[in-house]
Amino acid sequence: MAVETPRYATVLRDGDHEVRDYPALVVAEVSVEGDQKTAASRGFRLLANYIFGGNRKRTGIAMTAPVAQQAEGQKIAMTAPVAQVPGAAGAWIVRFTMPSAWTLDTLPVPDDARVRLRRTDPVRVAVRRFSGLARPDDVQAQSAALLAWVRARGLHPTGPVTLAQYNPPWTPWFLRRNEVMVDVAR
Structure with missing residues (x-):
């Protein structure tokens, strides 16, 4: 099943890490409460x-990837190793990027x-790619890395x-593509 993903320019590639430049995108998002898994669902x-x-x-809009999720309202302190606290109850933003054919x-x-x-x-974002189920402990470890x-x-x-x-959820865990990403100054 092929789905559209946002276009980006790769600035730096280093193993499982990349720095990418994304253009402006149109997104649909919601704010939901709960732990990481509950909020994502x-x-x-x-x-x-x-x-x-x-x-x-009553118009259908094509599904795109990825589905993005971040802890809402948290800031990165320069001394903190992880910006979101996966598994903790709180507010999360879940976001779909709209297909490029659509505008606001x-x-x-x-x-x-x-x-x-x-x-x-x-x-500009820094990205770390990983596979697996993206459980809260995995996301925390990948975020710290x-x-x-x-x-x-x-x-x-x-x-x-x-x-x-x-x-999609039926993809075997070892074939799943996940990323943690953080905006970085240019």
Whole structure:
């Protein structure tokens, strides 16, 4: 099953790490409460409802990858090894990137007021790729490794760590593509 992923320019590649430049993107996102797994499930359902016709035009919108999730309202302290606290209850933002054919002006209005449509700013991100189920402990360890790599390269994080998952749930764990990413200063 081929799905669209956002285009980006690779600035640096170093093993499982990359620095990428993403253009402005149009996204649909929700804020949900719970632990990482519960929030991901709730957020996914709300966003899937929107793209499967839960909108004023009853229009279907193609699924894209990745599905992104980040702890809401947390900032990175320069001494903290991890920006999000996977597994802790709290507010999370779950985000779908809209297919590139859509704009804010052409996307249908969501039926559910919890679904927000917005345009992101262009951004440079540091990324660490990993496979597996992206359990909270795994995400925490991968986030710590990403932030250590960022610091070792003299990069400066400017936001929270985001978990990006690229595969449907029926994909075997060893074939799953996951990434943790953090915005960095240019």
